[in-house]
Amino acid sequence: MRNVRKVRRIRSKIYSWVCICCAPLILLSISSTLKAEDIVRFGASLSLTGRMATEGRLVKDGYDFYVKHINQRGGIPIKGKPYKVEIVYYDDESDPKTATRLVEKLIVEDHIQYLLGPYSSSATFPASSVAEKYRVPMVEAHGSATTIFERGYQYVFATLNTVDQYTGGILNMAAGLKDPPKTIALINENALFPQLAMDGGEQHAKKLGINVVYKEKYPSGTKDLSSMLAVVREKNPDILLAGGYTADMILLVKQAKEMGVKPKMFGLMLGPTLPGFVNSLGKDAEYLLEPIQWSANMAWKDDVFGWTASDFARIFEKDFGYAPDYHPPQSAAALLVYHHALQKVGLADPQTVRNAIADTDIMTFYGPIKFNEKGMNIGKSMAVIQLQNGKPVVVYPENSAQGKLVYPIPYPH
Amino acid sequence: MTLFWQVLINGILSGGLYACAAIGFSVIWGVMNLINLAHGSMIILGAYITYMTTSTFGIDPFLTLPVSGCALFILGFLIQKYLINHVIGGSIFMTLILTFGLDLLLINAYLLIFSADLCAITPWYAGLGWEWGNVKIPYTRVGAFVFAIGLTLLLSLFMNRTKLGNAIRATSFDKDAASLAGVDVFKVYAITFGIGAGMAGMAGTLMSVIYSFSPVTGEIFTMKAFVIVVLGGLGSMPGAIVGGIILGLAENFASVLLSPGYKDAVSFFLLVIILVLRPRGILGKRFYAEVRD
Numbered sequence: 001m002r003n004v005r006k007v008r009r010i011r012s013k014i015y016s017w018v019c020i021c022c023a024p025l026i027l028l029s030i031s032s033t034l035k036a037e038d039i040v041r042f043g044a045s046l047s048l049t050g051r052m053a054t055e056g057r058l059v060k061d062g063y064d065f066y067v068k069h070i071n072q073r074g075g076i077p078i079k080g081k082p083y084k085v086e087i088v089y090y091d092d093e094s095d096p097k098t099a100t101r102l103v104e105k106l107i108v109e110d111h112i113q114y115l116l117g118p119y120s121s122s123a124t125f126p127a128s129s130v131a132e133k134y135r136v137p138m139v140e141a142h143g144s145a146t147t148i149f150e151r152g153y154q155y156v157f158a159t160l161n162t163v164d165q166y167t168g169g170i171l172n173m174a175a176g177l178k179d180p181p182k183t184i185a186l187i188n189e190n191a192l193f194p195q196l197a198m199d200g201g202e203q204h205a206k207k208l209g210i211n212v213v214y215k216e217k218y219p220s221g222t223k224d225l226s227s228m229l230a231v232v233r234e235k236n237p238d239i240l241l242a243g244g245y246t247a248d249m250i251l252l253v254k255q256a257k258e259m260g261v262k263p264k265m266f267g268l269m270l271g272p273t274l275p276g277f278v279n280s281l282g283k284d285a286e287y288l289l290e291p292i293q294w295s296a297n298m299a300w301k302d303d304v305f306g307w308t309a310s311d312f313a314r315i316f317e318k319d320f321g322y323a324p325d326y327h328p329p330q331s332a333a334a335l336l337v338y339h340h341a342l343q344k345v346g347l348a349d350p351q352t353v354r355n356a357i358a359d360t361d362i363m364t365f366y367g368p369i370k371f372n373e374k375g376m377n378i379g380k381s382m383a384v385i386q387l388q389n390g391k392p393v394v395v396y397p398e399n400s401a402q403g404k405l406v407y408p409i410p411y412p413h
Numbered sequence: 414m415t416l417f418w419q420v421l422i423n424g425i426l427s428g429g430l431y432a433c434a435a436i437g438f439s440v441i442w443g444v445m446n447l448i449n450l451a452h453g454s455m456i457i458l459g460a461y462i463t464y465m466t467t468s469t470f471g472i473d474p475f476l477t478l479p480v481s482g483c484a485l486f487i488l489g490f491l492i493q494k495y496l497i498n499h500v501i502g503g504s505i506f507m508t509l510i511l512t513f514g515l516d517l518l519l520i521n522a523y524l525l526i527f528s529a530d531l532c533a534i535t536p537w538y539a540g541l542g543w544e545w546g547n548v549k550i551p552y553t554r555v556g557a558f559v560f561a562i563g564l565t566l567l568l569s570l571f572m573n574r575t576k577l578g579n580a581i582r583a584t585s586f587d588k589d590a591a592s593l594a595g596v597d598v599f600k601v602y603a604i605t606f607g608i609g610a611g612m613a614g615m616a617g618t619l620m621s622v623i624y625s626f627s628p629v630t631g632e633i634f635t636m637k638a639f640v641i642v643v644l645g646g647l648g649s650m651p652g653a654i655v656g657g658i659i660l661g662l663a664e665n666f667a668s669v670l671l672s673p674g675y676k677d678a679v680s681f682f683l684l685v686i687i688l689v690l691r692p693r694g695i696l697g698k699r700f701y702a703e704v705r706d
Contacts, residue, residue: 190674218673221633223624224427227665228673230419250533250625257540258551259419280533280625284540 040076040347042338043088043112045102045127047119050094055327056119059142061320062331063087063116068319069305076339079346085335088112092123099123103130103138112136113350114342116334117158121145121193128156137354139334142327146196149374155354157375159333159366161382163193164200166291167241169382170267171201173396174239175208177407181238181264185214187228187252188269194243197269201241213237218248225252229259238408243269250280257284264408265289267384273325278390285390287409291382292394294326294366298383299400302364304339312365333366415547420665426554428661430619432654433561434634435641436568437612443648444585444605445501450512452638453631454519455610459485459617460626461523464532474534474622475556481614489610493603501602516631523628533625557619562654564615568608569650581605585648640684646697655695659683 044063047056067085075082088110092099099118106112107130115131117124117140124143131138132153140148140156144163148156161168174181184205188194195217205212213235218228225248232240240263242252249271256266267289271277278285296313307315309329316324341356348356361370361379368379384396386405393403438452449455459481466477492515500507542551572578583591584601592598620626620634637660645656660680667679687694 187673216673218668219677222673222676223630223633223637224423224664225673226423226427227420227668230416230423231669234416247531247625247627247630250531254533254535254539254623254625258542258549258554260544260547260549276530276532280531280535282535284535 038075038081038083039086040078040083040114040338040342041086041088041110041112042114042116042335043090043103043106043110044116045090045092045099045106045118045123047094047099047123048089048091050092052094052119055142056094058325058327059119059331060089061316062141062324062328063335065316065319065328066332066335069315070335070339076342078342083342083347087116092118094119094123096120096123096126100126100130103127104134107131107134107136114338114353115139116331117141117143121148121163124148128153131155135354136350137357139337139357141330141334145192146200149376153375155350157337157357157360157371157377159337159369159377160293160330161380162376163196164203165382166197166243166269167201167204167267169291169384169396170239170241170265170289171204171208171210172381173384173405174210174265177405181210183211183213183235183237184239184241185232185235185237185263186212186216187214187225187232187240187242188217189222189244189248190217190219191244194245194269197243198241201243210239222248223251224255226255226259229256229261232256233259233261237263239263239265239267241267241269246271246274246277250277253281253284253288262409262411266409267291272387273385273392278387283413285387286413287406288387289395290385290392292326292385292392293382294329295383295385295392295394295400296323297394297400297402298367300363300365300367302336302366303362304336305365307365309365329364329366333364333369336362336364336366337369416669418546419548420669421662422548422550424662424665425658426550426558426661427665428658429558429561429654430554430616430623430657431637431641431660432565432645432657433612433619434616435638435645435657436565436650436653437609437616438635438638439642439645439648439650439653440568440612441606441609442642444581445602446505447497447501447508447606448505448512449606449609450509450635451516451519452609452613453633453635454516454523455485455489455613455631456617456620456634457523457626457628457631458488458519459614460621461527461532461617462614463618463621464534467534467536474536474618475560478560478615478618481618482611485614485617486607486611489613490603490607492610493606494599497606498599498602516635520628520631527628531625531627532621534621536622539622553622557623561616561619564612565650565654568612572650577604581608640680643684643694644687646694649694649696652694652696659695 046060070085075084090102092102115136115138118127119142121143124140125148128138132155137155141159146162146164186198186201188198202212249268272288272290296310298309301308312329313324337360340362341353345352345356369377370379372378383394385392386395395401395405441447441449462481462484463474463477466480467474538552542549580596580601588598641656641660645652663680663683664676667676
């Protein structure tokens with residue numbers, strides 16, 4: 001009995017100490033809300049853990065890069081007064097359902113009026129519905145599925161090129177050649193991203209007058225594409241474009257060679273710039289094309305920091321210790337969109353800011369940004385790299401090319 | 414017509430490799446009534462062993478067959494001796510759960526050791542081959558086919574002509590009778606699992622020359638092994654070859670005649686037909702295929 005009383009006494013003591021310790025914290029938080037008018041707060045749910053944690057961190061580093069450098073310069077100057085920038089992050093564990101819930105929390109509980117996007121199309125798709133429901137703008141940087149923008153939404157904008165534009169760079173480049181290719185074969189894995197990419201490729205090719213001689217999909221998890229490629233060989237296309245994930249693309253390149261498929265141009269939607277790809281294929285990877293969103297030698301310069309794409313890459317590497325791929329600049333560009341919109345209309349209500357975002361027409365280190373009525377970025381197009389001597393070399397657009405396109409592909413190489 | 418011959422050859426060549434990938438699975442299932450769900454992961458281990466050996470010592474991938482075969486034999490022997498033998502007498506679900514757990518363990522171990530990046534082995538002669546008219550026959554695929562069929566036939570000889578092989582077969586027919594005749598059943602089980610794993614390892618070596626692989630690609634091979642074993646007949650060596658080649662042909666012709674999207678549908682449709690018309694498999698014998706309790 002005495003013991004119980006003793007425990008109670010100790011417990012009440014602990015409570016009072018906790019209260020005393022917390023008091024300054026509470027005061028601090030009150031004072032920070034008092035100062036809140038000098039801060040612009042953004043909110044984002046990101047995949048910081050789970051299966052897309054690697055990519056999620058790249059996105060966060062991109063957002064943080066902007067925050068660090070704009071705050072070093074005093075903040076965003078809006079109507080003559082600088083505002084510091086702060087981002088409220090939540091971890092959605094790479095789960096689209098959690099991301100959707102967290103975006104609602106950001107709007108309802110944290111009163112965030114300006115949203116940034118999560119990582120991946122599958123998370124952006126439902127999360128943007130919440131933004132639309134509450135009429136809060138969301139500038140996203142990593143949802144490339146065209147379907148996100150086909151719902152008539154007013155509050156969703158993307159800095160990146162959507163998946164239907166993936167083949168655009170390669171095909172425009174092909175059409176501009178001296179002896180342009182006349183026929184094309186398209187193959188893809190039966191999955192959302194590759195399917196949308198190749199459907200876009202088919203439309204684009206028809207528009208350019210390139211004859212589509214073969215278009216087929218193969219099931220996910222296939223281990224053998226040789227007979228499909230035997231048919232492609234019979235059709236003898238000038239261009240071969242393929243959409244799928246890395247495992248299939250390695251298989252495809254190997255078996256295309258085995259089956260004697262010899263296109264003049266050979267493009268993959270992803271693979272060549274990913275780790276392990278060139279090592280696995282050696283010389284057979286030579287001359288493959290891949291569309292890319294951004295690279296450090298693009299001829300673009302932004303007007304906020306005055307940095308070119310290569311300045312961005314250099315300073316980013318100094319800050320975070322690794323060379324950025326397209327994820328970080330694509331993310332930072334989303335904040336630059338807000339930067340310009342807020343400068344124009346001030347810290348206005350979400351609807352007014354939304355209208356300012358819709359009128360965006362800016363140049364950034366990530367490239368030009370201008371939205372169509374669906375919220376897709378039509379300012380920039382995909383660049384194209386070609387593997388030359390095992391290294392990706394930007395060959396299109398011409399103003400940021402590092403090297404000349406090798407066309408037609410010489411066989412054998 | 415060129416296309417027909419090309420597809421026929423593609424089908425037979427991939428069928429041979431499928432047969433080799435399935436034979437270990439078939440032997441283990443036939444002798445012990447044990448469905449080894451970790452079979453695909455063992456194939457992948459063989460592929461990684463070949464990858465490491467060729468990239469370290471620069472030797473030809475086909476020469477690493479004994480290395481991957483021996484390594485997997487030892488691993489399989491130990492797994493059976495110290496793990497599966499303890500539950501083999503119990504319900505079939507226990508062994509299923511155990512091999513499923515083993516599969517997860519292996520996959521995650523590969524992810525830690527080798528990372529999730531894809532690997533592929535590209536010897537200098539990759540992509541080259543004979544040309545017969547317009548029909549291409551790649552060296553690597555022919556090599557994999559010849560070794561696959563050769564290994565399967567060797568295993569068949571071993572089972573039929575040696576004392577140990579006979580002991581294994583005797584155990585598969587009647588465990589108790591074999592035990593009465595002086596066969597150490599648990600030792601035979603360990604050796605059988607070792608042989609099954611060793612065949613998986615060598616199939617992995619052959620597979621690594623043709624396909625790309627990562628820690629998680631094994632699952633597809635377990636699925637294919639299932640189909641082939643049911644098609645050809647449980648525990649039957651010629652059955653595995655026939656089943657493998659039928660599957661290879663079905664997949665390749667389906668992808669040309671219908672659409673590549675239908676090739677899996679066609680092979681599983683075939684599986685259903687066989688199960689309805691000839692549940693023992695094409696070359697299956699009664700005593701192998703019966704599920705004992």
